[in-house]
Amino acid sequence: MSDAQSATSLPYQDAVPGAVLAVEKGLLDDSLIVAPDKLVPLATYLRDHEGYDMLSNLTAVDYLKFKGRTKADRFEVVYHLYSTRRGGRPKVLKVRLPEDNPVAPSLISVYPGANLQEREAWDLYGIRFTGHPNLRRILLWEGFNGHPMRKDWLEPYYEADVKPFKSRHPDGYHAWAEDRNPWGDNVRYPDGFDPETWQSPVQTVPLPRHGGNGVPGAIKTERLVVNMGPQHPSTHGVFRMVVELDGETVTALEPEMGYLHRNHEKIGERNTYLMNMPYTDRLDYLSSMSNNLAYAIAVEKLLGDEYKPPERAEYLRVIMAELTRIVNHLFSVGTFLNDLGAFFTPLLYTVRERELILDLFEAASGSRMMCNYMRFGGVARDVPDGWLDQCRQLVYERLPAKIDELDRYLTGNEIVQQRCVGVGYLSPEDAIALSCTGPQLRGSGVPYDIRKAEPYSIYDRFDFSVVAFDGCDVYSRYLVRIEEMRESIKILKQALKQIPEGPIQGGKGGYTVRPPVGDVYSRIEAPKGELGFYLVSDGTGNPYRYRVRPPSFINLTALAPMCIGNKVADSVIILGAIDIVLGEVDR
Amino acid sequence: MSNLPPGMAEVPEEVKSNVILSTVDFVYNLARSYSLWPMTFGLACCAIEFIVTGTARYDMSRFGMEVARPSPRQADLMIVSGTVTKKMVVPIVRLYNQMAEPRYVISMGACATGGGPFKEGYNVVSGIDKFIPVDVYVPGCPPTPEALIHGFITLHNKIKKQSVRTVPWYRKDYVGQIPIPVLGPDIFSTDPAKMRQIRDINMQRLMASRAAGKVSIAELRHAGDDEVVVIRNTGLAQDMTGWQLHSGQGERRFHFPAGFVLMPDAEVRIHSGPEAEAATPNDLVWTTQRIWRHEGDTATLIDAGGAVVSTFSYGGN
Numbered sequence A: 001m002s003d004a005q006s007a008t009s010l011p012y013q014d015a016v017p018g019a020v021l022a023v024e025k026g027l028l029d030d031s032l033i034v035a036p037d038k039l040v041p042l043a044t045y046l047r048d049h050e051g052y053d054m055l056s057n058l059t060a061v062d063y064l065k066f067k068g069r070t071k072a073d074r075f076e077v078v079y080h081l082y083s084t085r086r087g088g089r090p091k092v093l094k095v096r097l098p099e100d101n102p103v104a105p106s107l108i109s110v111y112p113g114a115n116l117q118e119r120e121a122w123d124l125y126g127i128r129f130t131g132h133p134n135l136r137r138i139l140l141w142e143g144f145n146g147h148p149m150r151k152d153w154l155e156p157y158y159e160a161d162v163k164p165f166k167s168r169h170p171d172g173y174h175a176w177a178e179d180r181n182p183w184g185d186n187v188r189y190p191d192g193f194d195p196e197t198w199q200s201p202v203q204t205v206p207l208p209r210h211g212g213n214g215v216p217g218a219i220k221t222e223r224l225v226v227n228m229g230p231q232h233p234s235t236h237g238v239f240r241m242v243v244e245l246d247g248e249t250v251t252a253l254e255p256e257m258g259y260l261h262r263n264h265e266k267i268g269e270r271n272t273y274l275m276n277m278p279y280t281d282r283l284d285y286l287s288s289m290s291n292n293l294a295y296a297i298a299v300e301k302l303l304g305d306e307y308k309p310p311e312r313a314e315y316l317r318v319i320m321a322e323l324t325r326i327v328n329h330l331f332s333v334g335t336f337l338n339d340l341g342a343f344f345t346p347l348l349y350t351v352r353e354r355e356l357i358l359d360l361f362e363a364a365s366g367s368r369m370m371c372n373y374m375r376f377g378g379v380a381r382d383v384p385d386g387w388l389d390q391c392r393q394l395v396y397e398r399l400p401a402k403i404d405e406l407d408r409y410l411t412g413n414e415i416v417q418q419r420c421v422g423v424g425y426l427s428p429e430d431a432i433a434l435s436c437t438g439p440q441l442r443g444s445g446v447p448y449d450i451r452k453a454e455p456y457s458i459y460d461r462f463d464f465s466v467v468a469f470d471g472c473d474v475y476s477r478y479l480v481r482i483e484e485m486r487e488s489i490k491i492l493k494q495a496l497k498q499i500p501e502g503p504i505q506g507g508k509g510g511y512t513v514r515p516p517v518g519d520v521y522s523r524i525e526a527p528k529g530e531l532g533f534y535l536v537s538d539g540t541g542n543p544y545r546y547r548v549r550p551p552s553f554i555n556l557t558a559l560a561p562m563c564i565g566n567k568v569a570d571s572v573i574i575l576g577a578i579d580i581v582l583g584e585v586d587r
Numbered sequence B: 001m002s003n004l005p006p007g008m009a010e011v012p013e014e015v016k017s018n019v020i021l022s023t024v025d026f027v028y029n030l031a032r033s034y035s036l037w038p039m040t041f042g043l044a045c046c047a048i049e050f051i052v053t054g055t056a057r058y059d060m061s062r063f064g065m066e067v068a069r070p071s072p073r074q075a076d077l078m079i080v081s082g083t084v085t086k087k088m089v090v091p092i093v094r095l096y097n098q099m100a101e102p103r104y105v106i107s108m109g110a111c112a113t114g115g116g117p118f119k120e121g122y123n124v125v126s127g128i129d130k131f132i133p134v135d136v137y138v139p140g141c142p143p144t145p146e147a148l149i150h151g152f153i154t155l156h157n158k159i160k161k162q163s164v165r166t167v168p169w170y171r172k173d174y175v176g177q178i179p180i181p182v183l184g185p186d187i188f189s190t191d192p193a194k195m196r197q198i199r200d201i202n203m204q205r206l207m208a209s210r211a212a213g214k215v216s217i218a219e220l221r222h223a224g225d226d227e228v229v230v231i232r233n234t235g236l237a238q239d240m241t242g243w244q245l246h247s248g249q250g251e252r253r254f255h256f257p258a259g260f261v262l263m264p265d266a267e268v269r270i271h272s273g274p275e276a277e278a279a280t281p282n283d284l285v286w287t288t289q290r291i292w293r294h295e296g297d298t299a300t301l302i303d304a305g306g307a308v309v310s311t312f313s314y315g316g317n
């Protein structure tokens, strides 16, 4: 950061005077340090005049133990703005906040997609966002003791700041975490806390109140609040929706999550960079290879050119990532039909094909689901003999036929059409404003695909098109998934043709990488949307901040707007069409 | 006559091919073990493998288990398939309580068994068996469908060994309801014994931190017409009879009033200067003269025995 910069040389001084306090040089992108009170005007300007129409990532960092930081700028809220028209690198805004009473203005008025992410920053970091209409805890519960992602908040099983822990390495000795904790369990209470006198703060989920139906002389009806989940067959895991109904029509909806919040990011900050690789498998556990790829690329960006993967590894990565997309979409289509009421049969068909791809994954990586296959600068191991032929057979013969079969059975089906067409409307403008990505955005007719908008790996070499359907409804999202599988097959065919022989690991390899000090945001087009990793390095072997930008979590921002006005049965398929995976939503 | 036990009759020859004699246990267990209905209940990654176990390649229906019921009332088997978080364990215990006996629990995967890769997480429960009894543990992360099927078979074998006479749920004193945990500052069980234990530990810790805490000068505001020295107590209650506050090298001395007690977590403010005023019992007035030098000074707190308890310096020197 250059404090010496004269005020006139700072960007956007004409548009929003005094907004940018400094420009910080980054490893990839320069970031603008913004005055908190000028954040909203600056963001509005960037959105309206510079085309940065999507707030992709919003997160917080606690710089408590970082060199050169003081109490006055302990917290930082980071915003990554993208343009869906131009693509390319982001505009990075940073707001620095003091230790006591960190307050930032809410960006909801400019980017409604900030909603859930700001709530998450409040929950985990205790940063208040003024102007947020519903700043409640999102992943934890009201009454939880403290804000766990802060660096000075230690979990009950805390042992040391970073791994490898002394108790395990180099001279391991065995001690149960439970034995080190006075309560003998993974809990910690404030000193003197008495469970008998505990009074829970109000937990009820507030629903935005709408006035009565307002029609004079109409029958007086009462609103009914229905709770769905966390144990509900339609919620794809442990997700909860609180729905307010007028008759059968949804008048308000509040998503509740955190039932699978397993502290991915806190654990990730204790791990070394490589140790996080298997954890990424468990984010979106249907598409572990994509997660691996996203994380590997992010760390490689942090490490620099030295860790550029060799050709063969790049091809293997693309093949795995595209197979993953097919796996994910197959499963998603199957469960979506489940939600429609076609219980299990379509899923039986799609899972059959998925199994064949999982066999390939198992042969290459050793595991069906949790592949842990990518490494920084390459992949873990080469594929075994005959693997590519088996893959070719699948890609050239079996899968295209089976996708056509699915298409034939489902797409034209009258019930599918009746239930899906026109349901869950999301206009393209809203989709962008709500930070939706992936099939949900392309189902609203916005041809935005990061493989084209900001090509990573070797995607610029392949000929494929971005699938978009402009029905803006559940049906279009379904169609996008079917067509994307075909496009993936197209990419796979090219990749399988071009894949060269050669090494599979570049860089120095090894277990420990120590990237230079700096931060990087890197993203890929995962099957569910934009999967990003925001990494801050302090020069050690452990990430200082490890943030996952989960696509299905942020796509959920649009759930309530899409459901309101539809029937309650439709909210189930609207959720199904978002294609959430709770491992990623709650992390 | 054959030598059958008393009360038993011999089966006539012509009926032998039509009648099967067996024990109640055998029939009961056979029926139960081959119609175990699992609850549709997925927590995390492991749930995907559970779903796949139901599909064509693995075909759970071979074991009579394909009838997955979304309602706990109709289910016999809860497969805890994935990471159990503190937020989720509350509904899980409630669901378990709602299941009718006989009920079984399979803990599927490393997470459900002991926290797995996420054990150190602050929101993760170290194994579902801390809350509900588990019948079969299936290792793996995730267990393959084959492993889960092996778990099913193990459970079947376990069921087949049970006897109606000894199973707990037919006993008179059987309760079978598990106290539902509560989400406080952290999760706690509502079992009275556990609650008492938790409170005792918390109180002990409070006392220990109190004992380690002490009385000290926290703040000194020397500017203005109301100079204030703030003395805070982070330890146990302290009788301050005989204590003194010195300025500089001891030029001016303030004596605490006899019988003045500073309570835990409380602070006492010693005012000096023209506008010094005792607004509350914890505001004490030293003098209406100014005490503290603007360019820098030191305050020293001395206890009844004459030992220095705390000092506070500011300014240049």
Ligand code: SF4
Pocket (backbone or CB within 6 Å): A282, B044, B045, B046, B047, B081, B082, B083, B108, B109, B110, B111, B112, B116, B117, B140, B141, B142, B143
């Ligand atoms: S055991 Fe492994 S696969 Fe199963 S829920 Fe835990 S992390 Fe996921």
